[in-house]
Amino acid sequence: MKELLTSRPGLLITVIGVGGCGCNTINMLHENNLSSMVNLIAVNTDLAVLNHSTVESKILIGQNLTNGYGAGADPAIGLKAAEESEEVLKAAIEDSDIVIITAGFGGGTGTGASPFIAKLARDLDINCLAVVTLPFGSESKMRMDYATAGIELIKEPAQAYITLSNDLLLKGLGENIGLFSAFKQSNDVLNNLLTALVQMLTQTGHMNVDINDFARILSFEGESVLGVGKAETEEDAFAALEQALNNPLVSAENIDSAQGIIIHICCKKDDIKLSTYDGLVNNVRKKLKHDSALIVAGVSLDPELTTELTILIIASGISTKALPNQKSPTALNELGESYVGDDLSFISDHEHLEFLTNSPSFTDIPAIVRKLQRLNQSI
Template sequence: MEFRMAEETLAKIRVIGIGGGGGNAVNTMVENNLRGIEFIAANTDMQALETSKADVCLQLGPGITKGLGAGADPERGKEAAFESLEEIREVLKGSDMVFITAGLGGGTGTGGAPVVAKLSKEIGALTVAVVTKPFFFESKNRMKKAEEGWKDLKKHVDTIITIPNDRLLTIMQKGSRLMDMMKKADEVLLQAVKGITDLINLPGHMNVDFADLKAVMKEVGPALMGAGVGVGENRAIEAAKRAIDNPLLQDVGIDGAKGVLINISASEDSLTMNEFMEASSLISQKAHEDANIIVGALFDDTLKDEIRVTVIATGVNGMEEVVTIKKPMQAVANKVQLPERELAIDKHTKIPADSSASSPNKTFNRRNPALVRKQTLPFPSTLDETELETPTYLRQAAD
C-alpha cells in the first residue's frame, strides 16, 4: 500500500456552479472563505445571477432563454450552454482543476453541467463534479431527469461525487425546516470541495502535491465522500470512524477502494502525530491493499478542540450500481426505471475550437451583458433563503 505526501503546489482551481442548486452551493462556499479558488456562477436565470456572490457571473443562453431560466427542461439547459460555449471557455481558460457543482433534476444544471464538463476536459483541467440528486418526495419525472443527467455527466468528468438528498434526512432532526434541509445540502457540497482543495491550499504538517491529487482522481468515475468530527481523548479514531460510516456514503462504503484522499484537520497546537497515524491507519485498512492513499494533515484553528476527518474514496466496487433513488430507511417498492433515451452529449461530438484568437479585445466587463467579473465581493453572514433551490412543485418557475 502506497502513501504519498508531497509539498504544496500552486494550482489554478475554479468552482463553477450551474443552475439554481449550483449557484446556491457557490454562495455557501464564498461565505465560508475557501482559499485559493475562483468562483463562477452560470445560470439561465438572470435574477439568480444578480444576487450571486461569485467572482464571475455568466448568463447561459441569453438568446434561447432570454434570462428567464430553462423551465426545468434539461434539453433547453443543454442548448443554452452550447450557445454560451465561448464565454464558458473564457472563464475556464488556464484552469488546472475545475469543480462542477449542480443540483440534478432541473433544467439548467442537469442539461448544462455535461456541456461544461466536456469543455473543461478538452482544455486539460482535472474535472470533478459534485452534485445532488432529488428527494424521494419530488416528482418521478424530476428523478428520471436527474438519473439521465447523472449518466451523461459521468461520461465527461474525471470524478463524480454524488450526494442523494434523501441521505440528508438521516442526519437531520425530524422537525427540521425545508430550508434547513436545503442549506444542509449546500454544506455537504461545501465539505466535498473543501476536503479536496484544502489538501493543496491550507498550511499544515503535510500538504498534497497537485500531481498526486490528479493521480488519484483522474478518470476514476464515481467517488464517495464522508466526513466526521471527533472530540476528547480518542477524537481521531472517533472522527475517522464517523467519516467511513457516514450515511452519505450510500450503500457501499469505502471497502476495497483503489484510491483514497484523507484530509485530517485540527488546530495547529492540538494535532499530534499519533492522532494523524491513528486516523490514517484506520481508514487505510478499509482500502484495497494496493490502493493509492494520499493523506494531508492540515491546520484549522477554527476547530478548537475538535478534529475533522474527510475521506474521498475512488475505485469502489459497486458504485456503478448505486444510481437508483431510495426512500430513507427503506427501498422504494417500485424503483424508478431509467428511460431508454438519454439526454446526452455524444463523446465524439466536437466542441467548436477556441475562437478567442479572433476576438483579442474581449474583456470581462459589463459591456458584455452575459459575462460579469465582479471587482468586490460582499460577504453577508446569512444566505438568502428565498434563493435556495426548492422542489419544482414549490416554485412558480423552475430554472
C-alpha cells in the same frame, strides 16, 4: 485510468456552481471566505437567482434562448444555453488548474449545462471534478431520470464525479424533517466537503496531497465518495474519522471495496501526535478489503481552522450497487424520455414541460412560471 496532469505552483482552482442549487452552494462558499483561495463562479439561466448571488463572477448563460427566465426544468434547454455561452464559459475557466463543478441534478440548468462545462474543461486539459446532488425520490421520477442521464453524460469528460443523494440525507435525518431544513443540511454537507477539498488542494502540507495524488485516487473506475469529520480536540479525532466515513449524504456503504483512498488531516496546531496520525491511517486501512488499495495520507496546518482537526476522506474505485433509483440511459430511451446517446444531448420533452408548469410542487415550477404567477398575483 484517466491521464494525470502536472500540477503548477500557484494552483488556480475554479469552483463553478451551475443552476439554482449550484449557485446556492457558491454563495455559501463565498460566505465561508473561500473566495480568497479559489475562483468562485455562479452560472445560471435564471437572472433573478444570479442577481441574488453574492459572488462577483456571475455568468448568465443562454440569454437569447431563455431571456434570463431559467431552463424550465428541461436539461435540453440547459445544454443549449451552455452551448450558446460557450465562449464566455471557456474564458472563465481556461486559466484554471482544476475545475470543480457543483450542481443539483434533476432540473434543467445544472443537469444540462454541467456536462457541457466538464467537456470544455477536458478539451482545455483541465482536471475536472463534479460534485452533484441527486433529487429526492419524491420530487418526481422524471427528475431522478434526468439526474441519472446527466451523471452518465458528465462521467466521461470529468476526471471524477461525486454524487450526494438527497434521499440518503433524508434517511439519516428522519422522515419528518421539513424540505427546507433538509436542503439546508444538504448544503452544509456540500459546503464542508468543498471547503475541506479546497483546503487540501491549496495548502502546502507537512505531508502534501497534491493534484497528482488527487487525480490518481479519483482515476479508479467506480463510484467516489467524500466525507468530512471535525474534532474539537485531538482526543476526538477517531470520532471525527467515523463522522467522515459515515457521512449521511454520500453512499458510503461499500467504502470497504474502495481501491484508493485519501485521508487528509488539517490541524489548527502543529502538535498532532504521531500515534493519532498512525491510528487514523490504520483505522482507514483496516476498513479496506483490498490489500492492494492505495492509501494517500496527508497532513497540513491551518491556524485559521475553527476546530482543532478536520479530516477529509476521499474514497474511489468503489464497486457499488447502482445509485439510488439509477436507470441506464437505454432504459430512459425505452421509456420515451429525455436522454440521447453520448454526444451531450438531451431531447427537450415539451409534454413534460407542460405537465410541470401545471404541477403544484414548488420545486418543479420553472422560474419563468413562478415569475408570471407572482406578476399575476400582484395585479
